Amino acid sequence: MREILLESDVGEWTETADLIIVGGGIAGLSAAVQGRESGLDILVIERAFAPGGSSALAGGQMYLGGGTPVQKACGFEDSVEDMYEYLKMSCPVPADEKCRIYAESSLEQFDWLEKHGVPFERSFFSGKAAMQHGTECLIWSGNELVREFRERARPAPRGHKVSFVGVEGGGSVIINALIDAYAKLDGRLMCETRVSALVKDSSGRVIGVRAESGKQSRFYRASEGVLLTTGAYTLNPDMLARYNPKMLAKNIIHNGAMTDTGDGHQLGEAAGGQLVNMEYFFITSPFYPPEKLLKGILVNAAGKRFVTEDSYHGRSAARIIAQPEGKAWLIVDNDVFDYPANYKRLNHELVDAWDSVPEMEAALGIPAGALQETIETYNADAAQGEDKQFGKEPKWLKPLDKPPYAAFNLQFESATYITFTLGGLATSIDAEVLDSAGVPIPGLFAAGQAASNIAQDSDGYSSGSCLGEGSIFGRRAARRAASLKAGAA
Numbered sequence: 120m121r122e123i124l125l126e127s128d129v130g131e132w133t134e135t136a137d138l139i140i141v142g143g144g145i146a147g148l149s150a151a152v153q154g155r156e157s158g159l160d161i162l163v164i165e166r167a168f169a170p171g172g173s174s175a176l177a178g179g180q181m182y183l184g185g186g187t188p189v190q191k192a193c194g195f196e197d198s199v200e201d202m203y204e205y206l207k208m209s210c211p212v213p214a215d216e217k218c219r220i221y222a223e224s225s226l227e228q229f230d231w232l233e234k235h236g237v238p239f240e241r242s243f244f245s246g247k248a249a250m251q252h253g254t255e256c257l258i259w260s261g262n263e264l265v266r267e268f269r270e271r272a273r274p275a276p277r278g279h280k281v282s283f284v285g286v287e288g289g290g291s292v293i294i295n296a297l298i299d300a301y302a303k304l305d306g307r308l309m310c311e312t313r314v315s316a317l318v319k320d321s322s323g324r325v326i327g328v329r330a331e332s333g334k335q336s337r338f339y340r341a342s343e344g345v346l347l348t349t350g351a352y353t354l355n356p357d358m359l360a361r362y363n364p365k366m367l368a369k370n371i372i373h374n375g376a377m378t379d380t381g382d383g384h385q386l387g388e389a390a391g392g393q394l395v396n397m398e399y400f401f402i403t404s405p406f407y408p409p410e411k412l413l414k415g416i417l418v419n420a421a422g423k424r425f426v427t428e429d430s431y432h433g434r435s436a437a438r439i440i441a442q443p444e445g446k447a448w449l450i451v452d453n454d455v456f457d458y459p460a461n462y463k464r465l466n467h468e469l470v471d472a473w474d475s476v477p478e479m480e481a482a483l484g485i486p487a488g489a490l491q492e493t494i495e496t497y498n499a500d501a502a503q504g505e506d507k508q509f510g511k512e513p514k515w516l517k518p519l520d521k522p523p524y525a526a527f528n529l530q531f532e533s534a535t536y537i538t539f540t541l542g543g544l545a546t547s548i549d550a551e552v553l554d555s556a557g558v559p560i561p562g563l564f565a566a567g568q569a570a571s572n573i574a575q576d577s578d579g580y581s582s583g584s585c586l587g588e589g590s591i592f593g594r595r596a597a598r599r600a601a602s603l604k605a606g607a608a
């Protein structure tokens with residue numbers, strides 16, 4: 120995957136297209152449909168026996184806002200400006216221009232998906248869950264209500280789940296709709312074919328690919344460019360060792376398609392593209408539902424709270440693994456206690472129950488008095504309905520004063536954590552791959568998990584932003600290629 124070929128290495132071009140799209144997930148198929156609509160001749164080359172990738176496995180939530188028809192029907196006000204402010208705060212590495220484009224594109228993106236048959240109910244899921252099980256559409260899917268965010272951007276729920284029953288696989292509804300749309304537009308799709316190298320001409324422009332199908336190796340020429348939409352690198356142990364050694368820890372479940380081997384990352388890098396934000400990844404081990412467990416507190420080995428417990432679950436997980444030795448417990452009292460099946464599945468071990476806080480503190484190895492102080496402060500705030508330390512929403516506040524007290528062990532490397540990578544190729548707002556000087560590499564685009572856009576890390580992650588940015592920036596790549604074909608500079 121790290122090979123770069125020259126035009127002189129090509130014996131014969133088997134087929135040509137305006138834009139060759141490598142990978143048929145959300146980013147690739149969105150670009151393919153958009154490309155056909157913009158008048159491009161497109162060839163999608165897909166490694167698996169069918170398109171879909173991780174996108175088809177996804178819950179099927181897209182992060183959209185600014186006043187979508189679903190938000191309006193459910194009585195929520197939102198604006199492009201509030202969404203933009205929120206997105207900006209969610210990026211550890213500033214990506215203001217991309218956040219603005221994402222927020223400004225959101226309404227059109229929603230309409231475009233519906234036009235192509237992606238179903239969204241006009242309904243709201245009011246519970247606190249990692250993903251709604253039913254067909255309800257709208258959900259609070261990020262950190263909009265967390266104090267740092269809500270004080271700077273008016274909060275609105277923006278997770279839009281497709282109409283689908285189940286927490287995984289809703290993405291296939293979107294993928295199937297895009298496959299149908301692409302077929303109706305007479306798009307070309309070639310499966311069971313893996314792109315293994317990019318081809319450049321003598322000026323340094325990317326002009327095609329080499330692809331392997333069975334024992335056959337063939338060349339495909341692209342007049343306007345090649346778009347890399349090959350997904351994550353979560354199943355590439357060498358890349359994980361280099362960029363994210365924490366992701367190689369035991370008790371980690373790598374979430375995503377079997378094709379998440381970082382092919383596009385490597386192809387793009389070999390062509391001179393820069394990989395950025397590679398140290399970041401998505402990680403979670405949700406400790407809700409049931410909602411009532413949010414009334415407990417998360418503490419570290421020093422007995423201190425370190426995050427508001429009603430954060431998005433990916434943020435809580437990111438904060439847990441940042442604690443010394445990744446140690447954290449969820450502390451509850453008898454009123455709040457529950458031990459649901461998902462806790463057993465995620466290995467959220469029930470350590471024990473104790474009649475008093477000092478006994479619990481001693482058993483957990485927390486310095487004497489530290490947990491007592493934390494609970495006393497929390498209880499005093501909870502009694503007054505205001506979490507002064509972290510701003511947890513009043514509805515999740517309750518003094519923890521009904522013994523026995525219990526602790527669940529959420530320590531990283533003890534509990535099970537679920538993860539996928541987020542870093543990728545540096546790209547312009549039009550998905551052009553940038554070199555280390557920030558200059559676009561002619562003829563090369565990237566989108567989805569092969570690129571780095573606004574879904575940058577777990578701390579700021581909002582569910583729906585991966586599918587959202589894959590589709591929005593994939594479509595922008597296709598539009599850019601179309602404008603190049605029309606003679607734009």
Ligand SMILES: Cc1cc2nc3c(=O)[nH]c(=O)nc-3n(C[C@H](O)[C@H](O)[C@H](O)COP(=O)(O)OP(=O)(O)OC[C@H]3O[C@@H](n4cnc5c(N)ncnc54)[C@H](O)[C@@H]3O)c2cc1C
Pocket residue numbers: 141142143144145146147164165166167169170171172173174175176177178179180181182287290312313314315348349350351374375376378382383539566567568569582583584585586587589
């Ligand atoms: C269980 C699960 C649930 C999720 N839920 C959500 C959600 O609800 N909302 C959300 O926003 N995000 C969600 N995510 C994340 C999201 O699914 C991914 O970020 C997104 O699907 C990535 O899209 P993509 O187009 O970049 O890659 P993919 O969808 O993985 O597509 C990449 C495609 O490229 C192909 N490919 C790879 N290498 C080559 C090659 N060399 N040549 C040719 N083809 C190649 C692959 O076969 C694949 O089809 C979830 C992820 C998982 C695993």
